[in-house]
Amino acid sequence: xxxxxxxxxxxxxxxxxxxxxxxxxxxxxxxxxxxxxxxxxxxxxxxxxxxxxxxxxxxxxxxxxxxxxxxxxxxxxxxxxxxxxxxxxxxxxxxxxxxxxxxxxxxxxxxxxxxxxxxxxxxxxxxxxxxxxxxxxxxxxxxxxxxxxxxxxxxxxxxxxxxxxxxxxxxxxxxxxxxxxxxxxxxxxxxxxxxxxxxxxxxxxxxxxxxxxxxxxxxxxxxxxxxxxxxxxxx
Numbered sequence: 001x002x003x004x005x006x007x008x009x010x011x012x013x014x015x016x017x018x019x020x021x022x023x024x025x026x027x028x029x030x031x032x033x034x035x036x037x038x039x040x041x042x043x044x045x046x047x048x049x050x051x052x053x054x055x056x057x058x059x060x061x062x063x064x065x066x067x068x069x070x071x072x073x074x075x076x077x078x079x080x081x082x083x084x085x086x087x088x089x090x091x092x093x094x095x096x097x098x099x100x101x102x103x104x105x106x107x108x109x110x111x112x113x114x115x116x117x118x119x120x121x122x123x124x125x126x127x128x129x130x131x132x133x134x135x136x137x138x139x140x141x142x143x144x145x146x147x148x149x150x151x152x153x154x155x156x157x158x159x160x161x162x163x164x165x166x167x168x169x170x171x172x173x174x175x176x177x178x179x180x181x182x183x184x185x186x187x188x189x190x191x192x193x194x195x196x197x198x199x200x201x202x203x204x205x206x207x208x209x210x211x212x213x214x215x216x217x218x219x220x221x222x223x224x225x226x227x228x229x230x231x232x233x234x235x
Contacts, residue, residue: 004227005153007046007120010037011143014054015160016215017081023055025084034088036221037125041094045225046120050128050146051085052139053077071135075102078139082129083107089125096125101133101142113149120150140199148206155203155210156224157195163214164232165194181233184210194232203234210234 016033019026041047056077062070082098089096097119098108109115111128119126131142140157147155162170163178167190170176184204188197194212195203203210213220213231224230 001226003040003043003045003225005045005225007150007152008040008048008154008156008225009143009147009150009152010040010047010049010156010158010221011140012049012051012081012085012158012215013139013160014052014056014077014081016158017051017084018055025055025081027084027088030084030088031091032218033215033221034085034092034094036218037085038089038092038094039222040225041123041125043222043225046123048116048120048126048128048146048150048152049082049085050139050143051078051081053081053131056080068135071131071137072102075129075131075133078131079104079107079129082127086127094125095123096127098127098129101128101130116146117150138196138199140195141202144195144199144202144206144208147208148202152208155208156221157210157212158215158221159194159212160215163216163230165192165212165234167192179232180229181235183235187234 017025019029053074057074059070059074086096086098099111100108101111103110116126128146131139143155165179166176168176184200187200211224211231220230
């Protein structure tokens with residue numbers, strides 16, 4: 001079965017990179033994720049990835065620290081994840097580029113929209129790091145922004161520990177109900193915490209479809225791209 005989408009943004013949380021350790025980078029897990037990303041790419045899908053940084057630093061857990069400083073620290077964490085993922089992908093002979101929203105030319109390219117699109121057209125996997133480059137914005141917002149900028153067909157939001165969107169937290173409420181389909185408006189109205197409201201609004205305004213699914217089974221990445229009904233479809 002061929003791919004359903006021709007250009008995607010895959011959003012990987014920092015927690016997905018940490019595996020069961022919860023913090024840092026689990027190289028075995030990163031290898032597994034990289035294999036699945038390469039499988040998607042080998043289907044002929046133009047593949048870009050936005051990585052989070054929660055396995056190194058979470059802005060909201062920073063206590064009394066200045067919010068902007070805390071957010072910048074989180075952005076630097078995403079760069080470490082991007083480099084780890086790049087290394088794993090290149091070990092599988094995939095051609096990749098990391099682009100950072102904060103310039104660090106010795107480490108990666110600066111984010112340039114047209115260059116990112118050109119890389120995708122040439123069959124390179126592009127990893128977007130450094131968030132949006134601005135404090136007060138999450139990496140979910142980055143995924144929405146980059147998807148709009150590069151005209152992606154869909155955002156694939158891979159979550160650790162949950163396999164879709166529920167009406168309440170399935171970890172604390174065993175009667176939580178999973179949604180198969182939702183609209184962005186319903187997410188905002190019900191205040192469902194799957195993405196922050198900035199990211200949700202950005203997706204809604206730009207009519208970007210979103211699929212939220214679990215990364216605990218990494219092969220889900222391939223299945224979703226092939227059109228399997230996994231997780232929650234947001235329109």
